[in-house]
Amino acid sequence: MEREFIPSDYLPIIIQSVVALGFVVITMVLTHVIGGKRKKIRTLRKDENFECGIEVRGNARFPFSVKYFLIAILFVLFDVEIIFFYPWAINFKEFGWDGFWEMLLFLSFLLFGFYYIYKKGALNWED
């Protein structure tokens, strides 16, 4: 049977949205209301982001080599794929030869990927 949805079915969603929005707005207003009227001491150095006591120099948002990102993301990729080996290694005997061939296939895909990035020069740090 086809179920029909009438607009009132969506009422809980609307209520939830209103509560979520209301909570945020009320909290933001309330902190200002109960936070006290007296003037707090604020200075330039107190409002700084960093707090180790050393003066901040320059801007952190400058361009740097994309190689760092490539190496990091490739590491994550291969690292995660290694994790798939663990369940196989634990059930090595149960899976038998079938499991072995499947894992070998998986590994060959991996190695093909590795060969690809190697040929593309993604691991080439010098240039």
Next chain:
Amino acid sequence: MTIKPIYTKVDPPEGYSAPGVFATTFDKVIGLARSNSIWPLPFATSCCGIEFMATMGAHYDLGRFGSERLSFSPRQADLLMVMGTIAKKMGPVVQQVYEQMAEPRWVIAVGACASSGGIFDTYSVLQGIDRVVPVDVYVPGCPPRPEQIIDGFMRIQDLVANEPLRRRYSQEYRELLIKYGILKEK
């Protein structure tokens, strides 16, 4: 065999008590809470820092006073504990760390070097951290024993417990900070 748990209690502040009711002033309650939950920021630069490590250790255990949680960020710290020689180059760093602590904040100078420069009466050493930040308690010794640090800490607790809530908003306090160059005059 059952182990009876040991709870450390603090004495209630002055006030009126009736069965199930206790009335006192806001200042005293907040002072009581604050003085037994001070989060220290250790600024350990030399041998007094080693003594402080002993103070935090199991034998002396500063955690008994509600301070086992050291704050390594000035934003959440209540008490700046300067322990050790402060070179003149380090002065602005101490001042900035103090400045970035949230109000109310207290400072304890542990050891001779932090209090007065100690034996380092030279061109490169700050002759006491009270040249850059206002200090509440000085602990003598070179280096002081952990008992002395704890004694100084308890003096801080007395100050915290008895401080009026409006002190940090007062003109007097502003002038104090202006005197140290932390706040600019308006």
